[in-house]
Amino acid sequence: MKFFNKGNIQKQLLHIYIIAGLVPIGIIGTILLVSTFSMFMGYNRNLLESYGQRVSTTLFEITTQAFNISEKFTYSEDVWNILSHDYRDIDEEKNTIDKIDIIESFNYEYTAIESVEIYSDNPSIRDYKEFYLATDDIKGSEWYKKAITQKAAFWRGLSRQDKNGITYYNICLIRQIPLVDSKYNAVLIIRLSDNYFKTRLREQQYEVAISVNDGTISFSSDNSSYGDSLYDIVPVDHANKHYTYNGMQMLGGTFTMLNCNTLSAYRADSVFYITTLDHNSVKRVILIIFFIVVILLVALIVPYEILRIFSKYFAGRVKMLKSSMHKVSSGEYDIPPSLNGEDEISEAFSDLVVTAHEIKQKNAQMYKAELDKKELLSRQSEMELKMLTSQINPHFLYNTLETIRMKAVTAKDKEVAGAIKTLGKMLRFVLDKGNSEEVSLANSIDHVENYLSIQKMRFGDKINYEISIDESIDTYKVTTLPLIIQPLVENAIQHGLREKDGKGILRVDITKVMLGDNKEYEALKIMVTDNGGGMSEGRLEELKESIKTPSDDGRSIGIANVYNRIRLKYGDPYGMTIDSAQGAGTVINLYVPVQIRNN
Structure with missing residues (x-):
C-alpha cells in the first residue's frame, strides 16, 4: 500500500493497472466465464420463479374476486325467487329475469368473467340469459353431481364448443345455489375469461400452463397446449398439494427452463398447478458468454491507453477540487462555479460551491441583522421617548373633563355631557393603558367604540x-x-x-x-x-x-x-x-x- 500511495493520482492509477495486468488473464477469464454462466442461469431461474409467483398472485386475485362475486349470486333472494318459481310460459320467465340486473352488472363490469351460467332442474325454466335448464347430459356430468352433493365451491377446467364446433377451455368456479324451501336444485358456473388471463399475464419471454387438480391444461399462453396432460411438460405429483419443481427439460429439441408451483383455491377444495416455461434463457446465456469473451479480448488491447487518458483527466479535476477547497478554508470564497463531469467529484465540487455561497450569504445576513437590530432599537427608543414626552397627569385631565361635563349636565345639555364623558373614557384608557405591555381585547374594543361614537356625533x-x-x-x-x-x-x-x-x-x-x-x-x-x-x-x-x-x-x-x-x-x-x-x-x-x- 505504501508503494501505491507514492506519487500523484495519475501515477498511482497507472501502477495499479500495470501490476493488475500481469495476473494471468486466462485464469481470470475462465473463472469469470464459469461464474457468469452460473450466475445468469441462476438469475434466469429466479426470474422464472418470480414470474411463476406473479402468475400465482394474479390467479389468486382473480379467483378470489370471482368467489366473492359468486357469494352475491348464490345468496341473492332475487336469484332464489327466479329459480324456485314455476312459470306458466317463457314470457313470464323473461319478465321475471329482466327485472334484476345483479348478474349482468358483474358479468360486464368485471372483465375477468367470461360468462355466468346457472343450471336448474326446474322444468319450467327455459334457456334465457344466464339461466339454463339442466339437461340429462348436464345432470350426468361429474361436476354437476359433485355440486349437488356438496355445499362448498370448487374449481374445474371445463371445455365447451361454439356453434362452429371449435372447442374452448375455461377455468370455472362451480358451486351449488342453496334454494331455501324449494324442491329444485341449481348450480352456478362462473367461467373466467381466457383472454383476460392472457392480457394480465402478457409476457412474451415466458409461457404459462395451468391445470386444476389432476385435470388437463385449462389455460395456456400456447393455444396448442389446451387439453394436454401436464405430465407432458413437467413430472407433476398430484398427490402433493404443495408440489414445486424448478429445473430443465428437453422440449421440442430445445432445453427449456421450467418452474411449477401450486396454489390452493380461496375457500374451495381445489388446487391449481401453475407451470411457467422459458424456452430462450439458455440461448441468451450462451450469447452473453460470447460477448464476455469479446470484451475480455478488447480489454487486453486498449485498456492501457484509455486508463492513461482518463487518469490524466481525473487527476486534473482532483487538483482543481483540492485548490478550491484550500481557497475556501483560507476565507476566499470566489471559486469557479462548476467542475466538468457528472460524478461524485463534480457533486462534491458543487456542494463546495454551494457551501461557499451560503457562507457569503450568512456573513452578509449577519452583518445586515446587526444593522437592523441597531436600527430597531433606535426606533423603539424614539417611540418610547415620544410617549414619555406626551404624558400629562391623568388625574388633572380627567378631573377637568368631569368638571366640564357637570356644567353641561347643569345646563341640561345631555349631548355635550355624553360626548365629554366618552372623551373622558378615551383619555383615561390612553393615559392608563397606553404604556401597558398588553390590555384585554374588550378594553381595546370599548376604546374604539368610544372613539367612533364621538366621530358619529x-x-x-x-x-x-x-x-x-x-x-x-x-x-x-x-x-x-x-x-x-x-x-x-x-x-x-x-x-x-x-x-x-x-x-x-x-x-x-x-x-x-x-x-x-x-x-x-x-x-x-x-x-x-x-x-x-x-x-x-x-x-x-x-x-x-x-x-x-x-x-x-x-x-x-x-x-x-x-x-x-x-x-x-x-x-x-x-x-x-x-x-x-x-x-x-x-x-x-x-x-x-x-x-x-x-x-
Missing part, C-alpha cells in the same frame, strides 16, 4: 359603523398591545369617509386564523374596512412602503407605528396588510398572536 350619517367579533373569542381573556385598533379606525375616517359624499360605513371584524407555512401559528385577524374613496395603485404602493417607518409627525401613533410595534413585539409571521382600489374603499388586515390572560 361629529360627522352624522357620514360615519356608520359595525363591530363583529367571532363567538369563539373571549374578549376579556384575550389580550393585545394597546392602541393598535383605534389608529386604523382613525385612518379610515380621516382618509376614507370624511370626504365621502353620502352614507359612509366602517366595519371592524375580529376572527381567528392560522398563519405560517404549515399553519402552525394561531392569530387574531383584525380587519378594518371602509367604503370610502380608496386610493390609486401608486398611492397604495407608497403607503405600503411608508408603514415600514414609524410616523414622525408627532400627532398620533399612526398605522406605521402600529405596524412597527407589532413587528418589534412579535416578529414573523405577524404584521399588517393593506388593500385598496380607487372608488372602492380600503381594507386593512392586522395579524397578532392569540394571547390568553391567566388572571
Whole structure:
C-alpha cells in the first residue's frame, strides 16, 4: 500500500493497472466465464420463479374476486325467487329475469368473467340469459353431481364448443345455489375469461400452463397446449398439494427452463398447478458468454491507453477540487462555479460551491441583522421617548373633563355631557393603558367604540359603523398591545369617509386564523374596512412602503407605528396588510398572536 500511495493520482492509477495486468488473464477469464454462466442461469431461474409467483398472485386475485362475486349470486333472494318459481310460459320467465340486473352488472363490469351460467332442474325454466335448464347430459356430468352433493365451491377446467364446433377451455368456479324451501336444485358456473388471463399475464419471454387438480391444461399462453396432460411438460405429483419443481427439460429439441408451483383455491377444495416455461434463457446465456469473451479480448488491447487518458483527466479535476477547497478554508470564497463531469467529484465540487455561497450569504445576513437590530432599537427608543414626552397627569385631565361635563349636565345639555364623558373614557384608557405591555381585547374594543361614537356625533350619517367579533373569542381573556385598533379606525375616517359624499360605513371584524407555512401559528385577524374613496395603485404602493417607518409627525401613533410595534413585539409571521382600489374603499388586515390572560 505504501508503494501505491507514492506519487500523484495519475501515477498511482497507472501502477495499479500495470501490476493488475500481469495476473494471468486466462485464469481470470475462465473463472469469470464459469461464474457468469452460473450466475445468469441462476438469475434466469429466479426470474422464472418470480414470474411463476406473479402468475400465482394474479390467479389468486382473480379467483378470489370471482368467489366473492359468486357469494352475491348464490345468496341473492332475487336469484332464489327466479329459480324456485314455476312459470306458466317463457314470457313470464323473461319478465321475471329482466327485472334484476345483479348478474349482468358483474358479468360486464368485471372483465375477468367470461360468462355466468346457472343450471336448474326446474322444468319450467327455459334457456334465457344466464339461466339454463339442466339437461340429462348436464345432470350426468361429474361436476354437476359433485355440486349437488356438496355445499362448498370448487374449481374445474371445463371445455365447451361454439356453434362452429371449435372447442374452448375455461377455468370455472362451480358451486351449488342453496334454494331455501324449494324442491329444485341449481348450480352456478362462473367461467373466467381466457383472454383476460392472457392480457394480465402478457409476457412474451415466458409461457404459462395451468391445470386444476389432476385435470388437463385449462389455460395456456400456447393455444396448442389446451387439453394436454401436464405430465407432458413437467413430472407433476398430484398427490402433493404443495408440489414445486424448478429445473430443465428437453422440449421440442430445445432445453427449456421450467418452474411449477401450486396454489390452493380461496375457500374451495381445489388446487391449481401453475407451470411457467422459458424456452430462450439458455440461448441468451450462451450469447452473453460470447460477448464476455469479446470484451475480455478488447480489454487486453486498449485498456492501457484509455486508463492513461482518463487518469490524466481525473487527476486534473482532483487538483482543481483540492485548490478550491484550500481557497475556501483560507476565507476566499470566489471559486469557479462548476467542475466538468457528472460524478461524485463534480457533486462534491458543487456542494463546495454551494457551501461557499451560503457562507457569503450568512456573513452578509449577519452583518445586515446587526444593522437592523441597531436600527430597531433606535426606533423603539424614539417611540418610547415620544410617549414619555406626551404624558400629562391623568388625574388633572380627567378631573377637568368631569368638571366640564357637570356644567353641561347643569345646563341640561345631555349631548355635550355624553360626548365629554366618552372623551373622558378615551383619555383615561390612553393615559392608563397606553404604556401597558398588553390590555384585554374588550378594553381595546370599548376604546374604539368610544372613539367612533364621538366621530358619529361629529360627522352624522357620514360615519356608520359595525363591530363583529367571532363567538369563539373571549374578549376579556384575550389580550393585545394597546392602541393598535383605534389608529386604523382613525385612518379610515380621516382618509376614507370624511370626504365621502353620502352614507359612509366602517366595519371592524375580529376572527381567528392560522398563519405560517404549515399553519402552525394561531392569530387574531383584525380587519378594518371602509367604503370610502380608496386610493390609486401608486398611492397604495407608497403607503405600503411608508408603514415600514414609524410616523414622525408627532400627532398620533399612526398605522406605521402600529405596524412597527407589532413587528418589534412579535416578529414573523405577524404584521399588517393593506388593500385598496380607487372608488372602492380600503381594507386593512392586522395579524397578532392569540394571547390568553391567566388572571
